[in-house]
Amino acid sequence: MSDSVTALYNQSEYPSMSHPSMHPAVIAASALLAGFRAPCPSTARILEIGCSTGHHILPMAVAYPHATFTAIDVALPAIHQARADAKELGLTNITFHHADLLEWLPDDGPYDYILAHGFLSWVNDALKEKLLSFCHTHLASGGVACISYNTLPGWALRLPIAEMAKTLRKDDKQESNIDIYQLLDSATQGATSPYAVHLRSIILDAQAKGQQQLSFDDMGPINDPCYFSQFIQWMRHAGLSYIGESDQSLEDPNHLPWGALSIIPQWEGDPLLQQQLADLLTGRTFRNSIITGKHQQQEPVRLQELLELAIEVRGLLPTTEQQELELFHQRLRDLQPRCVTLKEAIDHYQINAATLIPHIIFLARNGTIRLRQGAIDFPEHIPSHPVLTHLARIQMQRGAPLVDAYHNPCQLSDEFQQVLQASIVEATPVGENAGIWEILRRRGLLGFQLR
Numbered sequence: 001m002s003d004s005v006t007a008l009y010n011q012s013e014y015p016s017m018s019h020p021s022m023h024p025a026v027i028a029a030s031a032l033l034a035g036f037r038a039p040c041p042s043t044a045r046i047l048e049i050g051c052s053t054g055h056h057i058l059p060m061a062v063a064y065p066h067a068t069f070t071a072i073d074v075a076l077p078a079i080h081q082a083r084a085d086a087k088e089l090g091l092t093n094i095t096f097h098h099a100d101l102l103e104w105l106p107d108d109g110p111y112d113y114i115l116a117h118g119f120l121s122w123v124n125d126a127l128k129e130k131l132l133s134f135c136h137t138h139l140a141s142g143g144v145a146c147i148s149y150n151t152l153p154g155w156a157l158r159l160p161i162a163e164m165a166k167t168l169r170k171d172d173k174q175e176s177n178i179d180i181y182q183l184l185d186s187a188t189q190g191a192t193s194p195y196a197v198h199l200r201s202i203i204l205d206a207q208a209k210g211q212q213q214l215s216f217d218d219m220g221p222i223n224d225p226c227y228f229s230q231f232i233q234w235m236r237h238a239g240l241s242y243i244g245e246s247d248q249s250l251e252d253p254n255h256l257p258w259g260a261l262s263i264i265p266q267w268e269g270d271p272l273l274q275q276q277l278a279d280l281l282t283g284r285t286f287r288n289s290i291i292t293g294k295h296q297q298q299e300p301v302r303l304q305e306l307l308e309l310a311i312e313v314r315g316l317l318p319t320t321e322q323q324e325l326e327l328f329h330q331r332l333r334d335l336q337p338r339c340v341t342l343k344e345a346i347d348h349y350q351i352n353a354a355t356l357i358p359h360i361i362f363l364a365r366n367g368t369i370r371l372r373q374g375a376i377d378f379p380e381h382i383p384s385h386p387v388l389t390h391l392a393r394i395q396m397q398r399g400a401p402l403v404d405a406y407h408n409p410c411q412l413s414d415e416f417q418q419v420l421q422a423s424i425v426e427a428t429p430v431g432e433n434a435g436i437w438e439i440l441r442r443r444g445l446l447g448f449q450l451r
């Protein structure tokens with residue numbers, strides 16, 4: 001198994017991506033919204049399966065020095081790179097194993113968090129089964145796993161497009177996957193039928209993922225999406241329970257057509273069926289599902305618990321005529337770039353918390369904010385000779401996206417790249433690049449402190 005899987009990936013190109021919704025701080029907040037209490041991330045035992053070069057887990061090990069991290073991947077070159085980066089960062093709280101999940105016996109479990117991004121839909125059936133039975137055996141009591149997968153029917157037309165792209169590519173291996181998608185896009189020009197419009201929108205959507213993600217997702221060696229209901233079946237079979245989705249914004253009912261909003265409540269007694277119906281109506285293609293051992297108790301979330309969650313502002317907070325909401329929005333705007341708890345944001349103006357909570361959940365559901373466990377402090381000023389954090393410098397040297405304090409990947413423009421490359425060689429005065437350094441400060445790329 002190990003050899004064949006390793007051979008499937010191009011040796012020089014392992015996935016290097018961070019996935020903000022697969023961060024324990026976000027998983028814990030999403031689990032709480034669903035009425036489950038996950039362990040505190042800053043002291044947790046965290047395992048990542050299929051960690052590739054460690055791009056996702058290394059920033060967590062830097063940010064949480066008191067947590068313990070374990071990561072495995074079957075691809076040896078990727079593990080070599082991950083270990084080299086951990087060593088350069090001086091990390092002692094993370095261990096990378098070169099191992100095949102089918103055979104691996106951990107010696108440091110059980111785990112509070114098991115993360116498997118880009119794994120379930122990208123491996124064969126034996127490994128799918130193993131992943132879920134592994135979670136059942138190695139999750140600590142009260143621990144949670146977060147598993148991502150591609151979903152049907154959202155992938156129904158994407159799969160044949162990817163298959164065709166692979167077939168067309170065989171004749172000319174010089175072309176990149178993006179080139180092939182561009183070719184397919186050109187082939188749809190001039191067609192106006194609803195089918196052609198739909199086809200083109202999917203081709204464009206795939207292209208927008210960029211070369212690397214396209215290669216590991218649509219064009220990956222294995223890409224085997226499943227229905228949400230299938231996932232639930234597999235999970236129950238393994239003795240696990242479903243908690244909810246870690247991606248708070250994809251739970252937004254506004255994604256649904258108004259017709260659906262009047263019909264879906266009829267199945268209130270069967271929330272899983274409601275989710276499957278919503279997947280059909282929205283064409284959803286991806287899930288980050290949070291699961292747990294069977295005996296985790298669900299209890300309604302209390303106001304005090306919600307107030308301890310911190311807020312990442314991701315979009316523009318709208319102006320509103322409702323005075324209390326506008327006061328809250330203004331407070332969040334004024335606090336930027338600080339990431340404070342709801343309690344801290346609200347206490348300042350003595351805003352009534354109970355009336356604000358539904359609005360806060362609405363903002364999380366539509367992607368304007370993301371709730372997380374743990375506030376973040378950013379440096380108050382740009383130093384006279386700023387430099388990127390050690391981790392960001394390593395990512396930059398590797399040509400990988402930088403990971404900000406919220407675990408978002410940052411694609412830098414050429415102008416940013418030039419300034420940063422120069423500062424890596426020698427710390428230079430801020431000078432005329434103050435605007436660039438200010439953006440980096442606000443993203444925590446000049447350092448940040450978790451509270």
Ligand SMILES: C[S@@+](CC[C@H](N)C(=O)[O-])C[C@H]1O[C@@H](n2cnc3c(N)ncnc32)[C@H](O)[C@@H]1O
Pocket residue numbers: 001005006009014015016017049050051052072073074075078099100101102116117118119122123127216220
């Ligand atoms: C699609 S990549 C996803 C990488 C990363 N988690 C991400 O989402 O960006 C799948 C990863 O799983 C690893 N993998 C596949 N089969 C495995 C196995 N049997 N045991 C451990 N790792 C495996 C691959 O080497 C690869 O790094």
